[in-house]
Amino acid sequence: MWEKFPELQHDLQKTVQLMEEILHLKNKQVEAAILEMIHSGGKLLRPAYQILFAQFGPEKEPEKIIALAAAIELLHTATLIHDDIVDQADLRRNTPTIRSQFGNSTAVYAGDYLFVSCFKLMADYATSMKSLQMNSRSMEKILAGELGQMDKHYYTEVSIEEYLENISGKTAELFALSCSIGALESGSSQLFAKKAAEIGHHIGMAFQMLDDILDYSQASQKLGKPVLEDVRQGIYSLPLLYALKENPEDIKPILAKKAAMTKEEAQTIFTLVHETNGLQNAQVLAEEYTEKALKEIAKLPNRPTGVKETLLEITKMILHREN
Numbered sequence: 001m002w003e004k005f006p007e008l009q010h011d012l013q014k015t016v017q018l019m020e021e022i023l024h025l026k027n028k029q030v031e032a033a034i035l036e037m038i039h040s041g042g043k044l045l046r047p048a049y050q051i052l053f054a055q056f057g058p059e060k061e062p063e064k065i066i067a068l069a070a071a072i073e074l075l076h077t078a079t080l081i082h083d084d085i086v087d088q089a090d091l092r093r094n095t096p097t098i099r100s101q102f103g104n105s106t107a108v109y110a111g112d113y114l115f116v117s118c119f120k121l122m123a124d125y126a127t128s129m130k131s132l133q134m135n136s137r138s139m140e141k142i143l144a145g146e147l148g149q150m151d152k153h154y155y156t157e158v159s160i161e162e163y164l165e166n167i168s169g170k171t172a173e174l175f176a177l178s179c180s181i182g183a184l185e186s187g188s189s190q191l192f193a194k195k196a197a198e199i200g201h202h203i204g205m206a207f208q209m210l211d212d213i214l215d216y217s218q219a220s221q222k223l224g225k226p227v228l229e230d231v232r233q234g235i236y237s238l239p240l241l242y243a244l245k246e247n248p249e250d251i252k253p254i255l256a257k258k259a260a261m262t263k264e265e266a267q268t269i270f271t272l273v274h275e276t277n278g279l280q281n282a283q284v285l286a287e288e289y290t291e292k293a294l295k296e297i298a299k300l301p302n303r304p305t306g307v308k309e310t311l312l313e314i315t316k317m318i319l320h321r322e323n
Contacts (some may be wrong), residue, residue: 001043001317002044002048003004004313005310005314008048008051008052008310011051011062011065011066011069012044012047012048012051012069014045015044015051015066015069015070015073016038016039016044016070016073017146018066018067018070019038019073019074020038022036022070022117022120022121023035023111023117025110027106027229029101029102030098030106030110030112031101033098033101033102033110034077034081034098034110034114036095037077037080037081037092037093037095037098038073040092040093040094040095040283041093041094041095042073042076042077042093043318044073044175045175045207045314045318046072046073046076046175046178047069047070047072047073047178048069048314049175049178049179049182049200050065050068050178050179050181050182050266051065051066051069051182051312052182052307052311052314053178053179053180053183053186053188053196054068054182054183054185054186055181055186055193055304055307056183056186056188056300056304056307057183057185057186057187057188058186058187058188058277059185059187059210060186060188061105061186061245064125064127064185064299065127065182065185065309066120066121067121067124067125068121068125068126068131068181068182068185070121071117071118071119071121071122071125072118072174072177072178072181074114074115074121075114075115075118075174076117076174078111078114078115078116079111079142079146079174080110081097081098081099081107081110082091082107082108082111082146083146084097084098084099084100084107085099085104085107085108085111086146086234087229087233087235095211097207098110100106102247102248104233113168114279122311125132125185126181126185127185128184128185130184130190131181131184131185133302134177134180134181134184137175138174138176138177140170141168141169141173142170142173142174143169144169146170147167149166149170149235150230152166152236153233153234153235154234154255154258155234155236156236156244156248156251156255156256158236158241159241160238160241160242163236163237163238163241164205167204167205167208167209168201168204168205170202170208170293171204171205171207171208172201172202172203172204172205172207172208173201174204175200175201175203175204175207176197176198176200176201176204177197177200178196179197179199179203180193180194180196180197180198180200181193182196183196189256195296198296199293199296201296202289202290202292202293202296203293203315203318203319205288205289206286206290206293206319207318207319209238209282209285209286209289210232210319212237212238212282213238213239213279213282213283213286214276215228215230215237215239216228216239216270216273216278216279217279226271228266228267228282230267231255231261231266232259232261232266234258234259235261236255238278238282238285238286239272239273239278239281239282240269240278241278242273242276242277242278242281242282243276243277243278245271246276246277247272247275248277250272251269251272254268254269255269286319288318290315290319293315294312294315294316297311297312297315298312315317
């Protein structure tokens with residue numbers, strides 16, 4: 001997706017190269033699995049936003065920008081590895097997960113190793129203590145979002161507000177961190193960094209909602225995971241929550257079966273979500289967050305030339321996607 005943006009593509013390639021260089025595990029099989037995960041089709045969105053927001057600041061330090069972008073992606077990859085453990089997932093981006101190849105214990109250590117690698121890069125390259133504080137607080141929010149979701153497994157009374165709170169930590173926080181650290185570490189004001197964080201938050205919220213919407217509208221081979229797997233694991237996302245509000249009588253008895261839900265019953269859930277306009281209502285809310293992000297990006301400075309336009313184009317691309 002980055003071919004239209006050659007300079008950014010070059011920086012992202014350097015980001016991946018740095019990640020490859022700093023990964024040194026004694027267990028070479030696990031190291032290879034982590035590298036395979038890094039190369040398995042992730043969009044590198046978070047480091048991309050970090051790099052772009054760094055362009056607005058007066059301090060141009062390419063080595064630091066790339067290092068912090070790598071730290072952001074290492075943090076993201078660590079959270080994915082741990083997510084797969086919690087979700088007992090066998091596939092990620094159509095690739096076997098580390099837990100499915102080596103077991104949960106090894107996967108936990110692999111994720112922890114990436115957390116440490118992230119903080120090492122931050123400690124080596126971040127010039128502001130504020131950035132380290134932001135990084136640690138963001139990790140806290142990410143974990144709180146994950147724990148909030150776990151706490152509501154198989155709980156059919158989850159409110160839209162609770163869902164929004166959980167994805168605010170689980171997904172939006174890392175987008176916010178990417179944008180704000182990019183701005184702050186390039187010498188932008190704390191006020192500008194705060195605005196960057198708000199933009200990242202809106203993007204992350206819409207991005208997660210769209211992922212949840214795609215679970216009800218795309219084939220599993222496009223998503224890289226079995227369709228409605230979240231439902232069968234007791235994770236009730238936005239389209240289903242809207243459907244539950246409209247038709248609890250037909251949906252709750254199926255959900256009550258929990259892990260014993262059959263593929264046919266999952267398909268019934270899929271149909272009911274569509275019939276109750278759960279998908280459309282979720283799309284409306286996702287679009288609201290998308291428009292908030294685009295509106296705030298449009299207010300950004302016009303210099304350096306082309307950065308704002310690139311941000312607008314990329315954000316439209318990822319938030320108007322169909323697969």
